[in-house]
Amino acid sequence: MARQTADLVIENIGELVTCAGPADGICGDAIRTLETFTGGALAVTGGVIAAVGTGEEISNGFDARERVDAGGNLVTPGLVDPHSHLVYAGSRHDEWEFKVTGREGGADLQGGIHRSVGWTRAAADDDMRAQALADLDEMAAHGTTTLEAKTGYGLERETELRLLRLTASLEHPIEIIPTFLGAHVPPREFLDDTDAYVDLVIDMLPAAAELAEYCDVCCDPIGFSRDQCRRIGEQAKALGLGIRVHSDQTGDAEGGFLSAELGAASADHADYTTEAGFQAMAAAGTAAILFPGVTYHMMEMVPAFTEGGLAPAEKPFMPEVARRALDAGCVVALSTDYNPGSCPTLSMQATMQTAARLFRLGYAEIWHMSTLNAAASLGRGHDRGSLEPGKRADIVIWRVPEHGMVIHRFGTNLVDTVFIGGEKVVAEGRALA
């Protein structure tokens, strides 16, 4: 066969983990087997993976414009983070200290989501944009190459649409998939009439549909009822938006059934989703997106938004959620849920590490859930999430030789180099300007 010319060859790979699998995600027993090669190499052309093979195959088959020596280290697909609340203002670290210590805080420390909403409504675009770009750099430095980003801290027409426009204006190598979450929680001014707020959200949908790919609804005791979510979801679908759901986070609101009914791409959190709810999701092809970082950060606390909001969750700390979702046959993915309240981490590595300990998942499960399955939950399983010929060259070179070490060695950033679409965007663990 004639030699080909690649833009980039990565060679001297210690362990090459492909995370290969079907475009709609891996479920069942297959999720426990990870495809790995020792001593592999890969070639990239035009931002796309041209070939994956042994070092010998790639060096015999390709001349390269650039060669990168992985130094005997691990190479994996870029991490895909399928749920974040990227753009917002302010920090709630002060209220968290009061929550974890069980101390009485003043009323101003109990506003929860509504506190973030107040700051976000008042914030300048430039300040929020600068913060979001810095956060994206940090995510990339920790291995994230694709991110879903939702609104939800405006809770009024003007600010919700402003957040969507801001999201669209972010120029960053991480591809951002925008989601409209006008129905996050009822805003303060509508606590007595949540149906009226649902009408307002429905009213925002045509403008939101111009800027977003998905509409998220929060089907949860602190959010909206199944009927209210259905009203919003059906309108959103009619406007061409895909559906995602904040589902059953603080109690069973039948979010699993609602998600299946709407044919949602994903139902996220799912801590209180019943076995039947997960089965309905599996039958409808709705992925379950889980947040071990939220479990770690919140434990017995719920993300409440009104005074007296320190109510403990009904059943704190539920490590069995992942097993229940897997047993029902769902495609399961992991995500940070990056937000100012329930999970302020930007790191998918931290998410993977907490997933092992808190959800008792194995390394192969965690890698699939953080790459291909996360991509599948965003309708992107056909073009990313695994290192296979024809897919985007979203690639991480790590500072450790084996995939299990990324999960075992919690607390430091183990990324060395990140490529997005074949372009180097992180070197020595730092985002390039």
Ligand code: NIG
């Ligand atoms: O975890 N219903 C949503 N809950 C959010 C919490 C956000 C916050 O506390 O600011 C979530 O996705």
Ligand code: FE
């Ligand atoms: Fe969320």
